[in-house]
Amino acid sequence: MNFTCEKSILQESISTAQKAVTGKSTMPVLNGILIKAYGDELILTGSDIDLSIETKIKANILEEGKIVIDAKIFGEIIRKLPNDLIHINTIDGNSIEILCQKSRFTLIHMNAEDFPDLPNINENMIFSIPQRILKNMIKGTIFATAQDDTRPILTGVLFETKNRNLNLVALDGYRLALKSEILDTDNTINAVIPGKTLNEVSKILEENDDNVNITFTPNHILFSLGATKIISRLLEGDFIKYRSIIPSEYNLKVTANRLDLLNCIERASLMAKDGNTNLVKLNIEDESMIITSNSQLGMVREESSIILQGEPLQIAFNSKYLIDVLKIIDEVEIVMEFSSGVSPCVIKNKENDNCTYLVLPVRLLNH
Amino acid sequence: MNFTCEKSILQESISTAQKAVTGKSTMPVLNGILIKAYGDELILTGSDIDLSIETKIKANILEEGKIVIDAKIFGEIIRKLPNDLIHINTIDGNSIEILCQKSRFTLIHMNAEDFPDLPNINENMIFSIPQRILKNMIKGTIFATAQDDTRPILTGVLFETKNRNLNLVALDGYRLALKSEILDTDNTINAVIPGKTLNEVSKILEENDDNVNITFTPNHILFSLGATKIISRLLEGDFIKYRSIIPSEYNLKVTANRLDLLNCIERASLMAKDGNTNLVKLNIEDESMIITSNSQLGMVREESSIILQGEPLQIAFNSKYLIDVLKIIDEVEIVMEFSSGVSPCVIKNKENDNCTYLVLPVRLLNH
Numbered sequence: 029m030n031f032t033c034e035k036s037i038l039q040e041s042i043s044t045a046q047k048a049v050t051g052k053s054t055m056p057v058l059n060g061i062l063i064k065a066y067g068d069e070l071i072l073t074g075s076d077i078d079l080s081i082e083t084k085i086k087a088n089i090l091e092e093g094k095i096v097i098d099a100k101i102f103g104e105i106i107r108k109l110p111n112d113l114i115h116i117n118t119i120d121g122n123s124i125e126i127l128c129q130k131s132r133f134t135l136i137h138m139n140a141e142d143f144p145d146l147p148n149i150n151e152n153m154i155f156s157i158p159q160r161i162l163k164n165m166i167k168g169t170i171f172a173t174a175q176d177d178t179r180p181i182l183t184g185v186l187f188e189t190k191n192r193n194l195n196l197v198a199l200d201g202y203r204l205a206l207k208s209e210i211l212d213t214d215n216t217i218n219a220v221i222p223g224k225t226l227n228e229v230s231k232i233l234e235e236n237d238d239n240v241n242i243t244f245t246p247n248h249i250l251f252s253l254g255a256t257k258i259i260s261r262l263l264e265g266d267f268i269k270y271r272s273i274i275p276s277e278y279n280l281k282v283t284a285n286r287l288d289l290l291n292c293i294e295r296a297s298l299m300a301k302d303g304n305t306n307l308v309k310l311n312i313e314d315e316s317m318i319i320t321s322n323s324q325l326g327m328v329r330e331e332s333s334i335i336l337q338g339e340p341l342q343i344a345f346n347s348k349y350l351i352d353v354l355k356i357i358d359e360v361e362i363v364m365e366f367s368s369g370v371s372p373c374v375i376k377n378k379e380n381d382n383c384t385y386l387v388l389p390v391r392l393l394n395h
Numbered sequence: 396m397n398f399t400c401e402k403s404i405l406q407e408s409i410s411t412a413q414k415a416v417t418g419k420s421t422m423p424v425l426n427g428i429l430i431k432a433y434g435d436e437l438i439l440t441g442s443d444i445d446l447s448i449e450t451k452i453k454a455n456i457l458e459e460g461k462i463v464i465d466a467k468i469f470g471e472i473i474r475k476l477p478n479d480l481i482h483i484n485t486i487d488g489n490s491i492e493i494l495c496q497k498s499r500f501t502l503i504h505m506n507a508e509d510f511p512d513l514p515n516i517n518e519n520m521i522f523s524i525p526q527r528i529l530k531n532m533i534k535g536t537i538f539a540t541a542q543d544d545t546r547p548i549l550t551g552v553l554f555e556t557k558n559r560n561l562n563l564v565a566l567d568g569y570r571l572a573l574k575s576e577i578l579d580t581d582n583t584i585n586a587v588i589p590g591k592t593l594n595e596v597s598k599i600l601e602e603n604d605d606n607v608n609i610t611f612t613p614n615h616i617l618f619s620l621g622a623t624k625i626i627s628r629l630l631e632g633d634f635i636k637y638r639s640i641i642p643s644e645y646n647l648k649v650t651a652n653r654l655d656l657l658n659c660i661e662r663a664s665l666m667a668k669d670g671n672t673n674l675v676k677l678n679i680e681d682e683s684m685i686i687t688s689n690s691q692l693g694m695v696r697e698e699s700s701i702i703l704q705g706e707p708l709q710i711a712f713n714s715k716y717l718i719d720v721l722k723i724i725d726e727v728e729i730v731m732e733f734s735s736g737v738s739p740c741v742i743k744n745k746e747n748d749n750c751t752y753l754v755l756p757v758r759l760l761n762h
Contacts, residue, residue: 098692101665101666101692104665108661108665110658123693130697130699131659131697132695132696133662133666133693133694133695133696134693134694134695135693136691136692291477292498294475298468299468324503325465325468326490326501326502327500328498328500329499329500330497330498331497332497
């Protein structure tokens, strides 16, 4: 193998492929990046089996070939080299030489034959969506995935098509996040993608309107975006029937300024941190929501102006769950729907009907 | 106690006083900030005994008094409050109320009587130096203090006046850092200030030409800068006689481009990390310095153009010590002086004679 490539281009492609390298694999070859040099391009691949990332760049290939290089040290070396042409070639059977200006590195490489094959996915594009929108949908749901493995299916995000909508859903037993976007497809999808891999996907997606093409197989999902392909395994098992959890009716409806309410709850939660309860109480009155909390350190009372339709209500929450939702929503005004002091609260945008958040209240002893 | 104060001013003064609060004290009162309201000003004090910081701000005092408030929660609350007038007053004998717009906090306070008195220092200003210059001198030496307590005196930085110069010196047994500035004083100073407290002092010093006044007592140093006073205890014992360590003669002298050499050594050190030796070898030749390193992962050869006066030399270093020095020097060109492959290397600015760095070499088995 023998090729030259601009430092900046090589650095970016390593950074992409490296997102699939966890450095925790028991297979040494998975701590490396597979580099294949054929025709006029390099293909870099990183994988931890659950997640594989493959990215292509143009390069001047002087001799074709493939090798595996330790991802960490290779990434560090390329990043530290000057912004100039880098020349890489194999020497001595088990090493590569990296040349750039007056720098010369010799690095032991691993065998490309030991690198596991990527799942073979027939790229029948199932649907296509702008990167910016998918990135936003992931961000708007992934925080609600379960962080422990008690019920593995809850550590993932459901991708589901329904009535020409793509829905992403996450829930962890205490709260639920649902983001929807109109999608021009007749295909039926119902797959759960691990939150861990989706987090890396989200880092690669850009804030632009270029499309990402998505293909499902029974066990995998493939994201194709330009020169990069991301393959994640799916979680096994059925997702919770989440629609039955979301209340369709309510007794009272609150319209609030999102940022003002967020600030009030964040301040109130400073007191709630002591003892790790995070408990804040909401007194919903005619024109204001009174937020209180207390601990050994003292007490706090906050007040946010609201519009109330329905009867006043007292209800308590883990402040973290409310804060997570209020931070992720991007409209100026939000709507909160309540049925009773022990029923879930539904939080939505006031204008745009593209998200639904649900938070379970904390049952107080005196209720 | 009862006063009002603008949020931004109060927040900044808490942030300053808080730098002396470690949160690790066995005296609960030292987790707090002492607030004294007298006349038309508030005095906020934080202390961990070794380091005390006192800062004054103007406030509208409605009723005089003094209390101690937990620094962490008080700082968090004030930071999260809206940018507006904050009203603080004592209630119920053991609490304070914090009011701002529609927010109301009640916080338990501690007794001001339990807060230790600051050392009584007669403010005979001993010398005065622009904040920017002192900040720079601290930054240029503190990295070379010892990080373990084997010889406690080495965890501090020596402040010494000599021949109308202020010298700051730190050394840890492997390297030495000396920064000098001309100072218009006849006073003789020779005191060692703990690196830990000096680090906090450095954060408070600003990048401007306002003077900081410095007073020494047998056990303490006082930095006065505008509304803020910082008092640190001194380390006991005599500092190493460092002048005898710095060689006054040399056999060869290298003039090098600082940034180019830094980049070469940083890249070479990527290979030196494996096995934690950090070992890089320097081959000093007529017009270039060849830097090499190797480990199980492979080898690296770097080359930096230099001007050499004297005979070629081979010498090896812990790359970290060279990198620390090359990062801290701010001139384009540096001078390195060597005597032999087993003698210390002295590194200086090429132009400005205001710093001297010394690094011990690593003795190689084949020398």
